[in-house]
């Protein structure tokens with residue numbers, strides 16, 4: 001695997017899951033693979049889980065790791081070509097990226113949607129510049145439209161906890177005080193649509209995701225109806241995608257906050273969220289602290305998904 005930015009890059013989900021469970025049994029099995037290889041992790045946005053789990057994954061594989069927070073100590077970077085650089089950004093990505101490529105073997109990039117221009121975000125300009133100009137294999141640590149390491153960890157978690165071969169998985173919008181990108185819900189939908197699970201998306205009207213991510217999922221505007229018989233509830237907020245509302249908050253309706261009322265409609269469903277989560281906005285204290293909450297094992301599986309991805313990238317060097 002050269003680059004990893006979306007579900008197609010992982011190939012067969014069954015093979016990927018087999019590798020994940022192999023690594024989970026012995027996460028240091030491939031510790032020789034990364035000897036004298038360097039991972040560079042570039043963060044344009046904050047992180048807790050991605051940063052720690054990906055670094056741990058690289059250490060499992062015997063790699064050296066360099067982490068750069070672009071907004072803390074690095075030169076501010078211009079990302080658009082053609083601008084006259086007379087402002088506060090002294091370096092352009094088009095020089096910075098190949099320079100970064102000189103010091104490493106693999107690059108991970110986190111670069112969120114900016115919500116200024118939908119086309120710019122959905123073209124994944126920053127991620128694609130790394131792919132084009134770094135001269136190195138590149139993987140997404142959450143880009144503008146997808147978060148594949150998270151979705152892979154989510155899939156591993158569902159496979160570990162499911163009680164039926166093809167569970168009903170419901171992704172529910174929930175309220176949040178700030179506008180959040182669609183990367184996590186887009187990506188989760190993309191990965192769920194690649195399985196044979198029953199997959200339902202529920203959200204208030206106006207929060208429709210891009211059609212290419214919704215795919216064949218059932219969209220249900222009645223949250224309680226969507227939750228009926230669910231085996232897994234995947235909660236997430238996202239800002240509007242459609243037209244002039246792109247990046248806007250259309251609702252903060254706490255009737256959508258996931259609590260006992262909604263979970264009572266389910267088949268004793270497990271509760272999932274990628275974290276960080278705003279308690280009593282997205283989910284009540286009672287639900288996230290319940291025995292059905294699997295947010296911590298879900299986060300733990302980030303190390304496993306990252307180890308599989310880095311292992312494959314090392315094998316392809």
Ligand code: CP
Pocket residue numbers: 046047048049050051142150274275276
């Ligand atoms: N879920 C996730 O990606 O967490 P961080 O933003 O903390 O990395």
